[in-house]
Amino acid sequence: MSELPFILDEMTVEDIPEVMRIERRVFSAMWTSGIYRREITANPWSHYYVLRPKHPALPPILAYGGVWRMDESAHIPTIATHPDWQGRRLGSYLLLHLLLKGEALGCTEATLEVRASNYPAQKLYLRHGFEVAGIRYHYYNDNGEDAVIMTRPTLARTALLAELAAMEADLQERWRRYYFSSPA
Ligand SMILES: CC(C)(COP(=O)(O)OP(=O)(O)OC[C@H]1O[C@@H](n2cnc3c(N)ncnc32)[C@H](O)[C@@H]1OP(=O)(O)O)[C@@H](O)C(=O)NCCC(=O)NCCS
Structure with a gap:
């Protein structure tokens, strides 16, 4: 079982208010809630994810981002980490999952x-x-x-899985040493 203190989950319409709270703090030109709603409900090419902490005292969303399938390209339209939780490899972890999703959709490269x-x-x-x-x-x-x-230029699954495994090990070690907080 993953020891990571968060889970990767699909973004839902219910997440949009919290996403907007983060969006306001990290982007100078932010997306609107309507854009997110359309992306989640009406864009068949887009896939959005959030990182939800397991500990209830943490913000409900630690990071979020999306990937579009654009023919052979996985395009990353947005990615953000909660401003109080940046620099802890959450962005790296999420980005690797977005790239893996792009690969699973048949993309062979990524753009942004x-x-x-x-x-x-x-x-x-x-x-x-x-x-x-x-x-x-x-x-x-x-x-x-x-x-x-x-x-x-490449999205080879084996390479992405190896990067993700290394990232998970790094994350577990970092959170254990510096940021570990077990559920009460
Ligand atoms: C870009 C972003 C998603 C990275 O998320 P993160 O969770 O901090 O990612 P990581 O911890 O994996 O860090 C990635 C790198 O950025 C560096 N970094 C993260 N926050 C930083 C900050 N505030 N200032 C300087 N460097 C920072 C990290 O040190 C790391 O560099 P390293 O690999 O040399 O150590 C996050 O900084 C963010 O949300 N920024 C605002 C929104 C944004 O600009 N999104 C991208 C739009 S294209």
Whole structure:
């Protein structure tokens, strides 16, 4: 049985208020609740997940994100970790699951766009096999910032499962040492 102090679960419409609370804190140009509702209920190509802590004293959602199947590409439209829980590999764990979902849907590569100034997110993607593929100049409407296009050229299942196993071991060790909190 997993010793991880959270579970991966599909995002539901009931999750949207909590997702919006996190969204407001981490994104300068946030999505609306209507976008999330449509993504969950009306977009057949999208799949959204959340990390729910097992401990009731923690925020109900620690991280969330989605993946779209776009022909052979798994596109990551959004991913975020609760601002009080960043830097603990939750984003890495969730990203690997999104990539695995893309692979299970038949995708052979992954793509995303990230703000040029968003170094934590770029670090996350570089750590997990993404490369810079180009720039979309003045892509973001709110401030005219450029988007960095990043791609992961392969999505081999065995490689993803090995990355996930290493990530789970790292996460278990980190949470045991620094952040462990067992249910009361
Ligand atoms: C990007 C994001 C999802 C990463 O989630 P996370 O749970 O912190 O991910 P990880 O713990 O796996 O960390 C990934 C890397 O980012 C670094 N990082 C995380 N938070 C950071 C912060 N606030 N400042 C600087 N670096 C940070 C980590 O140290 C790690 O780098 P390393 O591999 O060199 O150690 C999270 O920072 C976030 O929610 N950001 C706001 C929303 C966002 O920008 N989403 C991406 C849109 S493209």
